[in-house]
Amino acid sequence: MLNDPNITTIVCCDRGIVAAFASMYFADEVARLIRIAVEPPYREMGIARQMIDWLKVSCYTAGITRIESNHRLKSRSARLFYRKCGFREHALRPNYYEDSETAVGMSMPLVPPTDASTTPSA
Numbered sequence: 001m002l003n004d005p006n007i008t009t010i011v012c013c014d015r016g017i018v019a020a021f022a023s024m025y026f027a028d029e030v031a032r033l034i035r036i037a038v039e040p041p042y043r044e045m046g047i048a049r050q051m052i053d054w055l056k057v058s059c060y061t062a063g064i065t066r067i068e069s070n071h072r073l074k075s076r077s078a079r080l081f082y083r084k085c086g087f088r089e090h091a092l093r094p095n096y097y098e099d100s101e102t103a104v105g106m107s108m109p110l111v112p113p114t115d116a117s118t119t120p121s122a
């Protein structure tokens with residue numbers, strides 16, 4: 001993924017230790033959040049939401065109008081997290097994963113802010 005020019009990966013570090021990362025694929029009008037993960041000691045501190053907010057600014061800049069993502073049907077925590085971040089469920093994809101588990105397709109429409117800066121902060 002690091003070598004794919006259409007994929008942006010951001011990494012969150014705490015004194016040189018990787019605490020979290022997120023990877024997003026950018027198409028013409030749609031971006032796909034491929035993976036997002038936070039190490040357990042750093043969870044529920046707002047890090048994943050901040051990474052999504054950072055990627056959203058990149059989406060506005062790129063003219064993206066929607067972010068999509070999938071997660072495993074059994075992953076209740078992922079579903080709750082995505083909902084809290086503004087994603088809504090729109091599809092069930094049976095046998096999506098290698099182990100045949102169903103995926104839940106989620107998406108979030110993007111409306112660029114009219115006043116805020118479109119430059120991601122460090």
Ligand SMILES: CC(C)(COP(=O)(O)OP(=O)(O)OC[C@H]1O[C@@H](n2cnc3c(N)ncnc32)[C@H](O)[C@@H]1OP(=O)(O)O)[C@@H](O)C(=O)NCCC(=O)NCCS
Pocket residue numbers: 034035036037038039042043044045046047048049050070071075076077078080081082084085
């Ligand atoms: C899902 C995950 C990325 C969330 O990361 P995080 O940094 O803890 O999330 P945040 O602290 O930014 O939380 C954002 C919101 O989601 C909620 N949330 C986060 N994890 C949650 C959970 N397990 N259950 C319920 N709500 C949760 C938070 O309470 C917060 O809501 P609030 O703003 O109303 O307080 C993290 O738990 C993780 O890495 N899980 C394993 C990998 C995974 O499932 N990735 C997603 C599918 S690829």
